[in-house]
Amino acid sequence: MRSIWKGAISFGLVTIPVKLYSATEQKDVAFHQVHREDGGRIRYKRVCTIDGEEVPYSDIAKGYELATGEMVVLTDEDFEDLPLSTSRRIDVLQFTPVEQIDPIYFAKSYYLEPDAQGAKSYVLLRNALETSGQVAVVKVALRQRESLATLRVRDGVFVLETMLWPDEIRTPDFEFLEEDIEVRPQELKMAESLITTMEADFDPSEYRDSYREALQSVIEAKVAGKEVVTPPVEEEAGPAVDLMAALRASVEAAKREREGAAPAKRPKKAASDKSKEKEEEKPAAKRKARKSA
Incomplete structure (x- = not known):
């Protein structure tokens, strides 16, 4: 660095x-504006909108536009005493x-x-x-x-x-904040259940910029002269009509995903099963003696 x-x-x-x-x-893929036919870079000139002449950088000053459309020109001397x-x-x-x-x-x-x-x-x-x-x-x-x-x-x-x-910092002045929107206790409880089901420690390494990776693959394919294949786009689900049903389905899906990612746990054995195992581990002679007695 x-x-x-x-x-x-x-x-x-x-x-x-x-x-x-x-x-x-930023890890964004950088692009230039080019001429489509030959790939030549597009250049811009600093041109005055009044006389149409190209202006050298040394003659450019800062301007503040008033509400009337008039321009106040500021020079380097104006900034010295700030x-x-x-x-x-x-x-x-x-x-x-x-x-x-x-x-x-x-x-x-x-x-x-x-x-x-x-x-x-x-x-x-x-x-x-x-x-x-x-x-x-x-x-x-x-x-x-x-x-x-x-x-x-x-x-x-x-x-x-x-x-x-x-x-x-802008004030979020949105109309819905003034509306009296009622949320049922069952819906709130189900939403809280969904949050609890999806709780996890944050590990940023688990996430990646899939768009940037796909864009890089397209560029590499162009360089190699390969045919660019567009992956199928999955249709996004529309807004849920039944909020409660959507929340319940989300909780169940999150549970299935969590159970699929976690290693399978062995079920705990009941006390009766453990006693049976101990009984089977004893020598046969002792079991017979106990039976005859």
């Missing part, structure tokens, strides 16, 4: 120099239980690696944070944008997770 930012964690009077790495990467921190610090603001932070706020995850001279203070803060069971709420400026973020520990490494601001 290559670091994309260098700075320091500011924790009280303690400064911990760190390097920032992107913790995730209160964006350039100190390259990750300022610890407070510590809080992680369950108090709704996951909807999280935007992007980064790893933090300590510089050689900051390794001890890094490990000290890491161990203290793990012991507390909390996360650090911090403020950081990345890519010309100031963000709130959290600092937590994963596999012995600090993970910086940038967060959205509260006014960036």
Whole structure:
């Protein structure tokens, strides 16, 4: 991995120099827009919509469009006096239980690696944070944008997770929330039973991106000059008419799937069966003697 930012964690009077790495990467198959006939790449030019002339990158500025359609042009000088921190610090603001932070706020995850001279203070803060069971709420400026973020520990490494601001979270204003929808107790009980039946420990390695794998196979077949065969598409079931029946069928299907995946268990033997086995294990002479007596 290559670091994309260098700075320091500011924790009280303690400064911990760190390097920032992107913790995730997209595995999507990348495409280019090309000419269908010869495969040539399609290029775009920066053209002014007013005079139709191509504009060099050095003459391009940022513009903010007003509601009236007028454009406010901003230059580099307009951004110089803005209160964006350039100190390259990750300022610890407070510590809080992680369950108090709704996951909807999280935007992007980064790893933090300590510089050689900051390794001890890094490990000290890491161990203290793990012991507390909390996360650090911090403020950081990345890519010309100031963000709130959290600092937590994963596999012995600090993970910086940038967060959205509260006014960036949309309100779910949906009509059905205002409706009085009645759910019968039997339906609720059956839905809870389905959840219980499908409970399992989460193992991300059990899941894969089947669409990306199929797309990669299509590309490889094109390269090899093979005929591309489209797999049959299964028809999806429509919405359930009888909710209770659908829930009951889902529970039974989940149970069958769980029983098929789990190794078969030997049935427990009853106490009478165990006594019979012990009786059969005794020598024949003793059984005869007991019978004659």
